[in-house]
Each structure stands twice: as structure tokens, then as C-alpha cells.
Amino acid sequence: MKNIIIVGAGAAGLIAAITAAQNGAKVTLLEQKDRIGRKLMITGKGRCNITNTADKNTFIKNIPGNGKFLYSAFDSFFNEETVELFNNIGVPTKVERGGRVFPQSDSAVDVVDRLKEKLYELDVNLRLNTKVTKLIIKDAKLTGIQTIHNEILQADAVIMTAGGASYPLTGSDGSGFVLAQQAGHTIKDLTPSLVPLESDIPWVKTLQGLSLRNVRLTVFIDNKKSEDVFGEMMFTHFGVTGPLILSVSRKIAMALKKNKDVYLSINLKPALTPEQIDARIQRDFIKYTKKQIKNAMVDLLPHKMIPIILDLAYIDGNKQVNDFTKKERMQLVEILRNLPVDVTKTRPLAEAIVTCGGVNVKELNPKTMQSKLIDNLYFAGEIIDVDGYTGGFNLQAAFSMGYVAAMAVTQE
Template identity: 70%
Template sequence: MKKIVVIGAGAAGILAALQAAKKDDNKVILMERNDRIGRKLMITGKGRCNITNVADLPTFIKNIPGNGKFLYSAFRNFFNDDVISFFEKIGVATKVERGGRVFPQSDRAVEVVDTLCKCLYDAKVELQLNTKAMKIITADHKVTGVKTAVGQITSADVVILAAGGSSYPATGSDGNGVHLASVLGHTIEELHPALVPLETDLDWVKNLQGLSLRNVRVSVFTEGKKSAEMFGEMMFTHFGVTGPIILSLSRAIAISLSKRQKVFLTINLKPALTPEQLDARLQRDFKKYAHKQMKNAMIDLLPHRLIPIILDLAYINGEKPADQLSKKERYKLVATLRNLSVDITKSRPLAEAIVTCGGVNVKEIDPKTMQSKLIDGLYFAGEVVDVDGYTGGFNLQAAFSMGYTAGKNASDC
């Protein structure tokens, strides 16, 4: 009988355990430091669990800026249609929403976790809750067991390390997995927050707390040069900015800030209009509201709370009648609407990030099997690996695919 220990009962660890348990002669132990499995799964997709995306393989790779190409083999083993089929078979019906995002029809992450828990029970996986792995024991560069926080040693022929990264430590991802790999000689790429809100010192931004903007284009400038841009939705907060496109842009920004590089954003509030078209739109509005003050003449163009701020940044008196605005002032207003600048001082802490950027160097892992190239019998899966993607189901798919691949190969080796 082969004894397989999986460390971490998140998305990757659960899939690894279920796959490894398919062989009747395998004894599979799933160690989890929390009092229940799937803590992070419970909060993904705002509690709805965005399990995958229906995008094709090339699109998936593009949406995983952190070593996406490393996942080619894992995705070929177990991709989005396999995930959807897997959940449908175990009784979790799914649906596809905007952007190709796949959710359970119930919109309840707890349904996903509870069903996976039942699957582990049916597969006779031994679940050890409230059990923190402190050391992976090896001899002659081969896995022999796992030592827990209470000093107990569990023998093992194979260990699958799926203990997560360092984001949301309350869910169990406190960096312990990275530490366990480091002790064994694996190179750890520096950890940074990914999919994380950004901070600014600008008071006007904080005064817009709670205001969401749709269909805007945000451009990132690093050391004065445009480094990225994205179209979509964002939101102002009491500390800065967040929302889908901000989170997606945040990975590269966090890395740049760690290098002490200057970063600022520009927000194009009307990206569908050229400067000429926007100017024409302004002239129509100001003709319509000719006898109103400027602060009331832009109600068709912008959210009410944003109007006085735009006027202030464009150096236009909000009390000024719309029909008295000069051509020069109108051009300045166009420029402000298309280039609303926000200096970024820092990202929110790693503990608040949805995903960790960094982890075990992928060059030290066989992408076809997820086995360590340094330690025989050691496999990796999930966020502990230096792989991270954008929002939209890409990260969970990566976790499921790595977990499946690690579990299958650990079982077959």
C-alpha cells in the first residue's frame, strides 16, 4: 500500500487527494490546519466560487501572467470542461456568466465545499483537521514522512505540498507551505501581493469612497512610461482604488513599487470618444444647460459626486455659467476627463491580496507531473507554486489542474 500525504485542503489539495485516492491500494491522508476544508474556496468569487472560465487554452495562458506557460501540461490533463464535468457529476450544477466566468447555479460557495467534503469521505480519504505540517522529512533526497505541530510523525511514500501562498492568512495560507519547500532546498521567488487594491495619498480619491466607474480605461505609468492598460470597471475606496481592472493591473504595480519605482494611473472616463467627439458632446450639453452653473451642467456626463472634483482639477469654477465657458477651458476639461491622474503610493498588504505572486520556482518542478526535481516523492500544487493569474476563474482552474496532475502522478509513480 502506497501512503500519500497531501498538505493543505484547498482547491489544489482536495483535487490531489481525490485523484490519488482513485487507486484502491493507496492510503491518502489530507492534512488541514483549519477546522474545516476549503476555507479560501468559501470566499472566492465574493462567496459564490468562480470555479473556472470557459476561455480557450491560449486565452487562459494570457490571463495567467505569472508563469502561465508552465501550466500547459496540467491544463491538457484537466482543463475547464473537465472541471465543469467533474462538478456536474458530483451534483454541483454550473452556469456561465459575463466574461466566461463559471459559477455554481446556486451561487453558493458553501455548496461546492460541502460537496467536495462528501467526495473525500466517499473516496475514503483520511481527513486530519486542525493539523499543521511543520516539516517534510526526507532521507537521501527522498520523502519519508511529515512532522506535525504536535510532534507527531506520519510516514509517507509521497507528499503533495498544496498549502497555499501568503494571502488571506486566516484561511490557512500563511506562507508555511513556502517555508516547508525552502527548508528542503527549493528556490523561493519573492512573494508579492497579486489581485490587491492600491493606495494613494490623494484626498479627492478618498472623498469618492464607494463610487464605481464602468467602461473606463485605466493606464499604468511606471517611471513615466506606459506599462499597461485595461478597460472595464473600477471603484474608489477610503484608501485608494480597487475593482476588477485595478486588481488585474495590481500584480505588476506591486512588483514595481517593491523596486521603489514611481507609479501612477491615468483614468480615461470616456474612452469610447475621441477628444474631438468628447468636445462635441460637451458643447451639446453646455448648450442644453446654457443657463445652469457648470457644476449642474455636467449631470448627463458624470456621476454627481465626481463633477466638482473634475472641475477643480481642470481649474474651472463650478459656479460659472455653462454658456460662459471658454474654448481653452473646454479643451482643459476634455484633457482632464481623458487623463484623470492618480499617484499610487503602495499596494494593500499581502495578507489582503486575493492571490500570492511568487513561491516555489517553477524551474525546479516537472510541469508534466508536478514532482520536485530536487526531492523524490515530493509534489507541488496550487498557490505555493510561483503561478498566479487574473480574476475570472483563472486561478482556481490553475489550482484544480495542478492538484489533479500532482495527485494522478503521485498515485501512478
């Protein structure tokens, strides 16, 4: 019977532990927190977006951080296998908009509870409050690990599933990277991804709490158009967030790291041509003909935005609608279609949904997740330099890698 140690009871570690135990291994799962799956419990706003129904190629496209490294892993264990596994352990699933798969219960806690029951059923030796502080390696061969309690545990193989460095309170505090480095692995530069953005522009902060739906967001990096997306965003006390912002944040984080200039252009009326917006303004101004300009725009914009937009368009909002010039109308149309927001930085890695960077994929065998440097050492999950967009892509990546590593370890 193979004696396997798995470091970290998150998404990848839990699937690895279940798979290895189902294949007859003696599994010890070490977790530094007092509970398993702490990050899993907050995924999908507490609903856990387990995977996505997209095909393999679409999946890989949605994993901009080394998605291609996962081809083999996805051949072994993909979204259908994930759904089957969860259905089998008592988590019926459902599919929502964009192919996103959730538990029918809408409860991430439910997902973690069922995984925990499965660990017990399979007799996995789960040890909580047990941080791994050292990998014991001799002559490029791993023989075991040392815990924070100075205990040494021997193993035939160790799977490192310690996660990334975002949301450290959930346990993924980056200590896995230190252990990987200690084993001689290169850690690719850590950068936040799926992260809110900061702006120094004072008016941005005054819009705190305001959500914009159905807007178009264009990202300019060093004045060159980089991304163009449509959807929902939100202003906060530090800058901007929301689905649109998270989706473009990876590229922006990379650009800011290289000291490039980044600004966003928001089109508040993307469904209308400039002429249609102009006609719309004129209709509103006929309706509010005896009012001041600032009071004639209540149908066009959220209340909080009116003084800001007028200011940016160099229009005196106290003027009467009758005195509004054609030139001013054109200025207004322009700003409604191109509201510029300078981005100064991203929020810190601790606030990112995923960590971009990690163990260099070139140092791992993609078919087994085995280290090419150290015998008996395997990696799976966010600790590896692989990161995807929102939509269930990151969890599926972690599950697939965890499964492949466990199969390799037990079948070797």
C-alpha cells in the same frame, strides 16, 4: 497500497486527495483549520468561479506567472475534466460572460460540501486542526511529516498543497513556503497580485464609494504607457479597486517593487472624441444657460466628481455658464479624458486575491509536480510560483496541478 499524505485541504489538496483515493491510495489529508476549503468558500464573491471555457493557449496567456509550466498539467486535466468532475460529484455548472464557469447553485459552499462528501465516500482520512510543522527528510528522501501536536506520520509520498500567503485567515498563511524552504527549495519573491492600489492624492479619498463604469484606464510606468484597459473601477478610502484595477495590479506591484513611478490615467468618456465631448459640454451649457458652471455639469458627471474635476481643470465652478471661455472648455475636455491618479503602493499581500511568487518552477517536474531536489515530495497549487488573472484561471491551475501530482504519486 500507497500511503500518501496531502498537506492542505484547499482547491489543489482536495482534488489531489480525491484523485489519489480513486486510484487506490491510502490518503491522509491534513488541514490546519477547523474546516476544509475555507478559501474556496469565498471565491468568486461566494459563487466560486471554478474554471473558464477558454482554450489552452488563451488559458496560458491568462496565467502571466509561469503559465507555460502548466502545459503538461493541462494536457492531463483541463477545464472539461474539471466540469465533468464537479458534475459527477453533484455540482451542475453553468457558463457566464467571458467563459466563466460557476456552479448552477451560485454557491461556493455547495462546491465545498460536495467535495467533502466525496472525501468521506472515498474513505480519505481527513484530519482537521492539524498543522504540519516539519517535513522529515533523510538523505534527500522524504519519509514523513511532523504535526503541531508533535506527532510523526510516515508516508510513501507527500503532496504539499498549502497555498500562498494571501487571505491568511483562510489558512493559507505562508507556512507552506517555510516547509518548502526547509526542504531546500527556492521561494521566488512573494508579491501581491490581483490587489487594490493605494494613492496619496487627497481628492481620491473624497470619492470613496464611487464606482465608474465604462471607463478606460491607462497605466504609465516611469512615464511609459504600459497597459490600456476598459471597464469598471471604484474609489475607496485608501485608493482604487475594482475589476480594472485588479487586472493591472500585477504589473504595477512589480514596478513599484523596483521603485518605478506609477500613475493611472482615467478616460471618463472613452466612447467620445475630444470634439464630441466639447459638443456635449456646449449642449449642456445651453440647457443650463442661467446656472453656475458647477450646476451645469450634473448630466455630465456624478455629483461628487464635479468640484474635483473643476478644480483639476483650474475652472471656478461659481462662474456663470455664460462666462465660460473656450480655453476653459478645452481644459475641461482634457481632464475628462485624462484624469491622473498617482499610485503609491499596493495593498498588502494579505489582501491580494493571489500570491505571485512561491516554489521555483525550475525545481519541479511539470509532468508530475515532483520535486527535483527531494524524493517522494510533490507540490501543487498556489504554493508554486504560478499565478493567473481573474476568470477561473487560478482554480483551474490548482485543480490541474493537484490532479497531476496525485496521478504521478499513485502510478509511480
